[in-house]
Amino acid sequence: MRRIGDAPLIRRLLIGAALVLSALFLLLPLVAIFAQAFSQGVMVFWSNVSNTFTLHAIGLTLMIALLTIPVCLVFGVALAWLVTRFSFPGRRILQTLIDIPFAVSPVVAGLIYLLLYGRNGWIGTWLDGHDIQLMFSWPGILMVTIFVTCPFVARELIPLMQAQGSREEEAAVTLGATGWTTFRRVTLPNIRWALLYGVILTNARAVGEFGAVSVVSGAIRGKTNTLPLHLEQLYQDYNAVGAFACAALLAFIALLTLAAKAGLEWRAARREAFA
Amino acid sequence: MSIHLHNIAKHFGTTQALEPINLDIHEGELVGLLGPSGSGKTTLLRIIAGLENADRTAQPSKILFGDRDVTNVHVRDRRIGFVFQHYALFRHMSVYDNVAFGLTVLSRKRRPSSGEIRARVFRLLEMVKLEHLANRYPAQLSGGQQQRVSLARALAVEPEVLLLDEPFGALDAKVRQELRRWLRHLHDEFNFTSVFVTHDQEEALELSDRVVVMSNGRIEQIDTPDELYREPKNRFVFEFLGDVNHLEGKVTNGVLTCGDAYWHVDLPDGHEELLLRPHEVRLTEQPTSESHLPVTITAISPVGAEVRVELEADWLAQPWLATVRHTDFEHLALRRGQRLFAHPRHWRRFPKAESKATEQSRVA
Incomplete structure (x- = not known):
């Protein structure tokens, strides 16, 4: 007997549609990026990438990502710990608040930061009086990037830590372990894969963020231009190869991220099968 | 190490999980906390362990281990062993590392050498037959093996008090029986003080020196299994x-009537509810001058040491259960649908106002 929905015609139709759509919308653009980037040869690609402004944009982007990750890591673990191990009034509201950066458009997030910390903003006026400039410089870019990426780690950890419960931690404490030892030897090993996965997602988003960053950065070439912003500027300047060279770099980082994610998922699946 | 609990109460939100409780557990005793779910037994155990704090009330609460006041001592410094219902083994550590954990987290000064830890862990694993x-x-590992590892892990730090939260609840009947016997043996050999939580009355009665029966956050009775x-x-x-059989009816002039059933009892006039155990019901083919309680057999279960017979009648709100010896079962040639007469050998009543039980035996 055949299972429902397993008629050969339907099956072929659905699989065919999925393949065609993936090729059209996912694979083809990816191929096009690399084709365009190398359309005038490797030398032209290389000269575009090794351009001072591009190198600076790469440097800034990587620095922002490297600074964002530890902040999000600590914040995510602390938040997940708080929400899953303690019960207090407002716990549910807090769990909903975590999702604000997902729900709000990044451009809106950028604007809010500009309004708050910009020269004429609520906090910005005071900061200006003390000669501190956050907007239109890298600290502003870092701030909005953290805002946009902060839910990833917590979102990965909360369901896992909820499912695992606190019994193992309780057992560790009854055996005389201190809070730090319990975290290091019991909690952390249990959540490490989810943690790493959260970090990969955080990194991908931090590198690729455009909307929020474009509002607060000012896009000063060689100063506050991140790779996505630089890409857009090159494209506006009719430097298609330069733009696609940057796009190829971003796409390459994305592919690395995907490979790392697939690797982790494969590992997790193997561990489960083993257990 | 004896345990003294004084004025221990606990609220969760607006629900009172424990009413103020006093309890003394003697050194070397194995005590069972028995009660239905929601009776507060696990909460009490977790308060003894220090995993939960008792309410701060006007009258201060106190927890003593021997002469040591541990009321405000953190779990990790109470020197207890705690065994969880679902084992709570560290899933990413081997059995060896699980058992060694309590020794490896000791401060450098008190930590034994690695060779000594190894020897001690293997001694414990040998004891639980899992080396x-x-x-x-x-x-x-199977459930029973995991629970043995969790026991070895708890014993590795040489606790003076061993606390077990429904330790055998998640295991099947045969393994449970084996582990029970083994725990009793272990307890007698090492002579620590143990408190365990269970909702299984058979387990509590079989294993404990004394049983604390709890319901709705109160201690109902503390006694040896036999007295209880x-x-x-x-x-x-x-x-x-x-199991309990209920008989409810009106007493007039020393005769309790209930529908077409009647029974001579030595009680004053009024409404009465009498309770009797299945083994206190005798079945005969004829009524006696003392009692006339016609019943019909609706189910027979010959499994076990005695035959369990279910009885129904118009005058009974709920079916009765009677246990009959196999020889009597054959002698009476019991079968389903058969009409017989029940004779209570022994009964109890618990009048609502007073808590003192009245009981009466009758040789019929």
Whole structure:
């Protein structure tokens, strides 16, 4: 007997549609990026990438990502710990608040930061009086990037830590372990894969963020231009190869991220099968 | 190490999980906390362990281990062993590392050398007969093996008090029986003080030196299993410790009537409810001058040491259960649908106002 929905015609139709759509919308653009980037040869690609402004944009982007990750890591673990191990009034509201950066458009997030910390903003006026400039410089870019990426780690950890419960931690404490030892030897090993996965997602988003960053950065070439912003500027300047060279770099980082994610998922699946 | 609890109460939100409780557990005793779910037994155990704090009330609460006041001592410094219902083994550590954990987290000064830890862990694993599985991970063990590892882990730090939260609740009947016997043996050999939580009255009665029966956050009775079974202080204890048959009716001039059934009892006039255990019901083919309680057999279960017979009648709100010896069962040639007469050998009543039980035996 055949299972429902397993008629050969339907099956072929659905699989065919999925393949065609993936090729059209996912694979083809990816191929096009690399084709365009190398359309005038490797030398032209290389000269575009090794351009001072591009190198600076790469440097800034990587620095922002490297600074964002530890902040999000600590914040995510602390938040997940708080929400899953303690019960207090407002716990549910807090769990909903975590999702604000997902729900709000990044451009809106950028604007809010500009309004708050910009020269004429609520906090910005005071900061200006003390000669501190956050907007239109890298600290502003870092701030909005953290805002946009902060839910990833917590979102990965909360369901896992909820499912695992606190019994193992309780057992560790009854055996005389201190809070730090319990975290290091019991909690952390249990959540490490989810943690790493959260970090990969955080990194991908931090590198690729455009909307929020474009509002607060000012896009000063060689100063506050991140790779996505630089890409857009090159494209506006009719430097298609330069733009696609940057796009190829971003796409390459994305592919690395995907490979790392697939690797982790494969590992997790193997561990489960083993257990 | 003896345990003294004084004025321990606990609220969760607006629900009172424990009413103020006093309890003394003697050194070397094995005490069972018995009660239905929601009776507060696990909460009490977790408060003894220090995993939960008792309410701060006007009258200060106190927890003493021997002479040591541990009321404000953190769990990790109470020197207890705690065994969880679902084992709570560290899933990413081998059996060996699980058992060694309590020793490896000791401060450098008090930590034994690695060779000594190794020897001690293997001694414990030998004791729980799992030394051949030292390199396995918890997920590769059966439930009974996991619970033995968790016991070895708790004992590794040489606690003076061993606390067990429904330790055998998640295991099947045969393994449970084996582990029970083994725990009793271990307790007698090492002579620590143990408190365990269970909702299984058979387990509590079989294993404990004394049983604390709890319901709704209150202690109903504390006694040895024998006394508890023979002299329950109130109706809750009596009903919780085994199957109970109810007989409700009106007493006039020393005769209790209920529909077409009647029975001579030595009680004043009024409404009465009498309770009797299945083994206190005798079945005969004829009524006696003392009693006339016609019943019909609706089910027979010959499994076990005695035959369990279910009885129904118009005058009964709920079916009765009677246990009959196999020889009597054959002698009476019992079968389903058969009409017989029940004779109570012994009964109890728990008048609502007073908690003191009245009981009466009758040789019929």
